[in-house]
Amino acid sequence: MTQTYDSGFGSGFDRDTDVRPTVEEGRYEADLSAGWTVGGGLNGGYLMATLGRAVSRRARDLGHPDPLALSAYFLSAATPGPAQARVEVLRAGRGTSTLSGTLTQDGVQRLTVLSSYVDLGSLTPEVATTATPPALAPVEQCVPTSEDPMAPEFSHRFELRLDPACLGFASGTPGGRAVMEGWFRLVDGREPDPISLLLAADALPPTTFELGRPGWAPTVEMSVHVRARPAPGWLALRHVTTNLAGGYFEEDCEVWDSAGRLVAQARQLAKTPRG
Structure with a gap:
């Protein structure tokens, strides 16, 4: 064609x-x-x-x-x-x-x-899930990563607001929970679509930050499942790690849209930062 x-x-x-x-x-x-x-x-x-x-x-x-x-x-x-x-x-x-x-x-x-x-758009609209959206603080009460002078360059390409419960690492007192949650949207009014969900699934800081292991965590393998076209508005993100072993850790990601639907899921294996 x-x-x-x-x-x-x-x-x-x-x-x-x-x-x-x-x-x-x-x-x-x-x-x-x-x-x-x-x-x-x-x-x-x-x-x-x-x-x-x-x-x-x-x-x-x-x-x-x-x-x-x-x-x-x-x-x-x-x-x-x-x-x-x-x-x-x-x-x-x-x-x-x-x-x-x-x-x-x-x-x-x-x-x-x-x-x-x-x-x-041709898939059945039926949804049956036992998952629940992350209990995030309201957007205006979450902390923009753009306010951090040490934030990496790519974090200025979107708006990311982290839930205060995940920010122990920012004050030097990581909470010990391998969980990272926050709100996400692209800059300049660009609404989410299936391609941007591939980015959103890898937008949060590594969960290892809250384990006292800050630093770059290069990804080895990542799988993303896109479940639906997202509704306009903020996306709610959750990353969870359950196992850190042999210098590697996994991150399970959920992406929820403004309509309260689980629109993407992901899992990646990454190298553990040296801290």
Whole structure:
């Protein structure tokens, strides 16, 4: 099928995750922004959103524009600058298509994903869940990370307000609970969509901060399940860790929209910061 490309940008997030199709089917070019730097590389959620957008452009031709499940492996630290995305269709089904994607820079693989894409609008609206939204303090009572002069560069690309119950680490007295919760939304009025949920799932500070282990926690593997298209407004995020062993820890993430729906879930395995 002939691919179409809209170069208009609705927000900084759309600009920074933009991918441009080349003459070769399933090949795209991107410019990774330095504004998403954290620790020794670019934020993993940002990279997943960028590669996820490339996969979405290919899957859209199959009638399946939305991510349902992505499993990503981070192979090396990405740097700001040009990048190339390669997307392959593994299976084109009636309700679900399976695709793989790889993000490279100068021939070096940075990230690879295996994904299932659907049309979220066509899924049954039935919901049965035993999960409950995080009991966050009101947005105005939560603390913006933008007020922290030590916050990483990428945290200025969105609004993140942390619940006061998770801020012991900020005063040097971590609470000992491996839980991080807060409110999230993109800047410049950009409302959430399925691609931005890939970023939101990796936006909170690591739970290890509240265990007295601050610092960069590079992701080894991350899986995201997108359950529905989110309603406009703030997203409520919760990260929980139950096991820290062998220099690695897992984070289970829930993303709730303003309508009180669990719209995304994720689990990642990351290296424990040295503290």
